[in-house]
Amino acid sequence: MDRLDAMKLFVRVAELGSFSAVAQQLGVARSVVTRQIAGLEAHLGVKLMARSTRRLALTSGGTAYLEKCRVILNLVEAAESGVAEDRLTPRGNIRISLPLSYGMKRLAPILLDFSQRYPDVALDMDFSDRRVNLIEEGIDLSIRITRRLESGDVARRIGSGRMLVVASPDYLARHGRPENPAELAHHVCLGYTNAGSSQLWQFMVDGQLESFHVHTRLNANNGDVLTEATAQGLGISCQPDFIADTFLASGRVEEILADFPMPSLGIYAMLPSNRHVPLRVRVLMDTLAERLAA
Known part of the structure; x- marks a missing residue:
């Protein structure tokens, strides 16, 4: 392994804090990584890492060496990229x-x-x-x-x-159309769990951002599933335009509360x-x- 490859390996181990994680990324045995780091330490005559059963920690010498390695590798990458860019x-x-x-x-x-x-x-x-x-x-x-x-x-x-609040025509016929965000408290809503709190929706009201708690009967981490559930009349949901557009075009859902926009994405x-x-x-x-x- 040449000097630059050794630096790259050391930086990767330092960033991940694990010989095993680096070995898995490289598709090699853990012993290969540990042996190469040990060889680098022997060459430098400095202990770079303190091993423990849980995680690696850099020594003071390792921390200083890491910063120098990053500077050198960035310069090398920039130089090589500059040559490559000449070829466009x-x-x-x-x-x-x-x-x-x-x-x-x-x-x-x-x-x-x-x-x-x-x-x-x-x-x-x-x-x-x-x-x-x-x-x-x-x-x-x-x-x-x-x-x-x-x-x-x-x-x-x-x-x-854009985020849109949508409901099916069937749901609105059965439960009525909310005229402002506060009325969502009296409706069944569907929550997207990857957005943090699925029961706290935000709207612009009179130029101010306000939060409203909603009751969710069905939650999922996928917007397509939630919009399909909305189209089937299971409740009201808020969806990004790239998911809702197809359902809106087909008439399976309608946009509601359009006068109270949600924060953009x-x-x-x-x-x-x-x-x-x-x-x-x-x-x-x-x-x-x-x-x-x-």
Whole structure:
């Protein structure tokens, strides 16, 4: 293993805090990783990591070495990318995490077109609504739909979406049409569990954001299932436009409370860090932003 490969391995182990996790990502035995780190320590004459039964911890020497490794590796990556960019041919692997419904409905066609346009880029697409840890899972790019980012997130906004409150004509005929958000307390609602509290819905009322508690009889972590349940008259739900549009067009659901908009959704391209972003990833983000804007 050459010096740069050893640095890359050390940085990965330091970030994940586990020999086993790195070995699993690389598809090698744990002993291979531990032996290579031990060889690096022997070469440097410094103990980089303190091993325990639960987690690795960097020594003071390891912490200092980690920062230097990151600087060096970023410079190397930037230099190599600069040469590659002179050829203007994105190439290499991109592992991308995508939300399930939005990924299938809106992003998959763009990604397939991208793959045809850039045959030297290998895409590994993971469709899931769970919040992934980009560093621990080796993700190069994650598309996340959220109303707010967390502190420390490295992200670029590439689109936006609307939240709509919908109900079936049958439900409204049986239970009446709520005229303001407060009336939802007297209706049966359906909750999306991945959005935090499924029983707390927010609306703009007279220019101010207000929260309303609702009673949910059915909860799920998938918006397509909840919208189908809404279409079948099981209750009222709030859904993003990319899920609700098809049901609205067919007349299976109707939008209600349109005079009280819910906070919009941001669609973000999330990066594992603010280090140099490879050309292939930047080109993909630009493609997604351009197509979603259109």
